[in-house]
Amino acid sequence: MQFLLAFVIGGIICAIGQLFIDLTRSSVTPAHVLVGYVTAGAILSALGLYQPLVNIAGAGATIPLSGFGHSLAQGAIKAVQTRGLLGAFAGGAEATAAGIVAAVVFGYAAAVLFNPRS
Amino acid sequence: MTQSQGQGNLQQQKMQQELQQEYKQLVKNVKPRPPVLKNTILAFLVGGAICLIGQLILWFLKKEGLGDKEAAAATAAIMIFLGALLTGLGIYDVIGKYGGAGSMVPITGFANSIVAPAMEFKREGFVFGVGARLFTVAGPVLVYGFLVSTVVGLIYYLIR
Amino acid sequence: MEIEKKVGQQSIRFVKPIVITSSASVVGSTEGAGPLADTFDWIVEDLLFGEQSWEKAECKMLRESAKLALRKVNLQEKDIDYFLAGDLLNQIISANYAARGIAIPFFGLFGACSTFVEAMLVASILIDGGFARRVLLASSSHHNTAERQYRFPTEQGVQRPPSAQWTVTGSGALLLEESGNGPRVTMGTVGKVIDMGMTDANDMGSAMAPAAADTLVNHFQDTGTNPGSYDLILTGDLGAVGKAALIKLLQQRGYRVGENYHDCGMLIYDLEKQDVHSGGSGCGCAAVVFSGHILRQLWEKKYRKILFLATGALMSPTSAQQGETIPGIAHAVVVEFN
Structure with a gap:
């Protein structure tokens, strides 16, 4: 069941992005879409609306980039609870540090090792 | 400029605008629309499949005894690795052609948007080529991610 | 009396004969897999053309x-008075760097995808004005260099x-001379920059069509011709x-073009089978189709009089990001072979 839900919810989150691309102005690029997802995910998370989705769908909600926004927002909120004001700045990055550094390291390695093909 | 000239210019501008509107309408009629339904279904399937793979990894890691948080972080890192690898192998852009947002929105798409420009601009050197271009898309994503999360944290601090 | x-x-209208005495085309593998494959001189399977980067490959194609x-007409660089060339990249590097290896006085041109006909016009003017006997011209584009500059990696x-x-x-080149045997450039129409407010970088055709219409209508009016006057537009x-x-x-302007109208971008690929969406584009598109397919048809007398029009979208990534609209331009030449 958890696998089906991950597939369906993850699919729906992506399909919304496709509708957004196809139905809006042509100047929407991947950068706009991804920034939109991170921002939307963080805001929904702050309003308490994203955690239920994660509870239901697991990776279906954390793998789309809105899940990255969710981690950032939750990280900031939790750090404020434990450390106060400084947590608002540090919390988001701390919660997502592994992912960000993984992206830089793997991204760098792939870019150096491979050459564009097509 | 005399008044009549000014009015003439204004009229000309108005005419130009009307012509542009008319042309926009003409183009709308001849331009093929993207196959929205097909694209959306494909995005759903591809995006769903990627999330399913993520869920399988997550499930496996938890089964191996990782805690919730560690398992989630490790899953993200593995998915990023896969996205970067498939981009390097020249496969991810093919998935993207069919999957559209389905392959763009998951974290593997984020990895793709990091590797693709960095790899392509390698010929411009390792600082301005690879180093700078890694963040073509990742840069804005991190900037707005950090901005929003900090604002969320600050608001939470104030209303707590 | 001086002829106007x-x-x-x-x-x-050119008074001297402007003869196309030689042509050459070099294309990549996608073009080589298209319906015009056998009209190209050289199909390069390797996108890098043995070079270190796509930009260098494009430059080599042009050169x-x-x-x-x-070579086809056994002429040396010193026999040529001017070399005119252009491409799509910033500072037209393909043309400029190719000219580095060609010892002919050089004019670099930029008219986006209209560059090939722009070069034909300027070359004809140089010859007709008595400033040159022989002019070599070329224009090129490369899928990967253009995608990276204008769109995405x-x-x-x-x-x-x-x-x-x-x-x-691909890259196409022509040699124009004041005498010899071959199709002749007899007339030309220089286009104005026209902007109808289009902004979609994924739809260059619509951005350029108004410029094409303007140049065509002016051409018909100036020369007293109509679409039926030409075997091919x-x-x-x-x-x-x-x-x-x-x-x-x-149609809105009262001109009907029908069977005799074709577009190089649609001729060069098999739109059904090749994944090219709306068709080909770029400086190289008109250049290789004209240098190969069209000249052959002229030599085979399938066409006697054609109106050849190349359109360019004059935007840059910077102007596009700043929300500027896309201006278009179109230049036309009449080529006859009797």
Whole structure:
């Protein structure tokens, strides 16, 4: 069941992005879409609306980039609870540090090792 | 400029605008629309499949005894690795052609948007080529991610 | 008595014979897999053409096509008065760097995808004005260099909408002389920059069609001709969308173009089988189709009089990001072979 839900919810989150691309102005690029997802995910998370989705769908909600926004927002909120004001700045990055550094390291390695093909 | 000239210019501008509107309408009629339904279904399937793979990894890691948080972080890192690898192998852009947002929105798409420009601009050197271009898309994503999360944290601090 | 060379508002008539005595085309593998494959001189399977980068590959294509056009008629660089060339990249590096290896006085041109006909016009003017006997011209584009400059890295998984065009990898070159045997450039119409407020970088055809319509209408009026006066009206790279828009625009102005209208961007690929969406585009598109297919048809007397029009979208990534609209331009030449 958890696998089906991950597939369906993850699919729906992506399909919304496709509708957004196809139905809006042509100047929407991947950068706009991804920034939109991170921002939307963080805001929904702050309003308490994203955690239920994660509870239901697991990776279906954390793998789309809105899940990255969710981690950032939750990280900031939790750090404020434990450390106060400084947590608002540090919390988001701390919660997502592994992912960000993984992206830089793997991204760098792939870019150096491979050459564009097509 | 005399008044009549000014009015003439204004009229000309108005005419130009009307012509542009008319042309926009003409183009709308001849331009093929993207196959929205097909694209959306494909995005759903591809995006769903990627999330399913993520869920399988997550499930496996938890089964191996990782805690919730560690398992989630490790899953993200593995998915990023896969996205970067498939981009390097020249496969991810093919998935993207069919999957559209389905392959763009998951974290593997984020990895793709990091590797693709960095790899392509390698010929411009390792600082301005690879180093700078890694963040073509990742840069804005991190900037707005950090901005929003900090604002969320600050608001939470104030209303707590 | 001096014969009037300027005709009407925007057109010119050449008095001296301007003869196309040689041509050459070098293309990439996608073009080589298309329906015009056997009309190209050289199909390069390797996108890098043995070079370190795509930009260098494009430059080499341009240089090789220009040299090949000379070799075909056994001429040396010193026999040529001017070399005119252009491409799509910033500071037209393909042309400038190719000219580095060609010892002929050089003019670099930029008219986006209209560059090939722009070069034909300038070359003809130079010869007719008595400033040159022989002029070599070339223009090139490369799918990967153009994508990277104007759109996204090729390995980025981005969906292309159906109106998008595929930049042609290739370079075409012509040799124009004041005498000899071959098709002749007899007239020309220099286009104005026209902007109808289009902004979609994935739909160049619609952005350029108004410029094409303007140049065509002015050409017909200046020269007292109509679409029926030509065996073929050929546009450079409007693609399927731009072509449809142009036909409608001309209808509004009272001109009907039908069977005798073709677009290089739609001829060069098999739109059904090759994944190129609306068709080919780029400086190389009109250049290789004209240098190969069209000249052959002229030699085979399938066409005797053609109106060849190349359109260019004059935007840059910077102007596009700043929300500027896309201005278009179209230049036309009449080529006859009796």
